[in-house]
Amino acid sequence: MPIDVAKALAAEPRSTELSWGFKDVLLYHLGIGATELRYALEGPGLQVLPSFCTVAGGALAAAGGLSMPGIDVDLAAVLHGGQRIELHRPIPVEGTAVQASRIAAVHDKGKAAVIVLRSEVTDADGPLWTSDTEIFVRGEGGFGGGRGSSVREPAPEGAPELEVLQATREDQALLYRLSGDWNPLHADPEFAKRAGFDRPILHGLCSYGIVLKAVVDTLLGGDPARVRVCATRFAGVFFPGETMRIRMWRTGGRGRIRVTATAVERDDAPVLADMSVEEVE
Structure with a gap:
């Protein structure tokens, strides 16, 4: 079996040194369409x-x-299922840190498996962020494991507090991948067809960044430091060049924002769902 669950869960955390500078920040911002000078000009x-x-x-x-250890899967069967980040303090423009990563869970969804990868990042001043990445692997379920949580929050009620239409570039994925996600699913038409798509799709994390930026720029007053947690489920594909409809609702007072993202040109097909942004208290 390509996934040996016991081996994967028992493996020691993998520690890696991370380092970045202002050029990396600028490139990432351009990759998600953040062209305002506060995101695109060094200084x-x-x-x-x-x-x-x-x-x-x-x-x-x-x-x-x-x-x-214990993970051996076909890249063409892999999709990003969900993402959660928790910021312990604002990310510096330049930094060096240590990332400790481990498989936190493997869920059996029947026809697929979901691998939960947890990464904890710390620098000389202490914890920086914690990230949970859900990796959806088609065809690898059915091994008799637990399904994990299937609870979904009810859809936000009423009209959104704010709606933003965000256009994307035809070459958005080609630009975004320069930040390090080289999966050919997002660039190579033949690989995309083998994976079951008509053409390359946008990285889920690119859509994630586009939507979080919209929240920061509007309901959070343009202040990235106000974000404590951002979690989402990747509900569908998005193609470079499409327009994203981003809807936002405040729930539970000022501390939490619910968000959805859909593809305008495909009858508002879902892109991101169950998304929430929690503010720093």
Whole structure:
């Protein structure tokens, strides 16, 4: 069996040093369409969007979730199922940190498996962020394991407090992949067809960054430091060049924002769902 659950869960955490500078921040921001000077110009006014932590220093690749002991799967069967980040403090423009990554869980969804990769990042001043990445692997379920939580929050009620339409570039995925996600699913038409798609799709984490930026720029007053947690489920594909409809609702007072993202050109097909952003208290 390609996934040896017991071996994967028992493996020691993998520690990797991460380092990044302002050029990495600028490239990431351009990859998600953040072209405002506060995101795209080096200097004392440069802000760092919280979602940068998903690529900082090659974070996702360095975590090595698909090369952990007990994990041996076909890249063409892999999709990003969900993402949660918790910021312990704002991300510096330049930094060096240590990332400790491990397989926190493997869920059996019947026709698929979901691998939960947890990464904890610390620098000389203490914890920086914690990231949980859910990796959906088609065809690898049915091994008799637990299904994990299937609880879904009810859809937000009423009209959204705010709606944003965000256009994307035809070459958005080609630009975003320069931050370190080299999966050919997002660039190679032939590989995309083998994976079951008409053409390359946008990285889920690129959509994630686009949506979180919209929340920061509107309901959070343009201040990335106000984000404490951002979690989402990747509910469907998004193609470069499409327009994203981003809807936002405040729930539970000022501390939590519910968000959905859909593809306008495909009758608002879901892209991100069960998304929430929690503010720093």
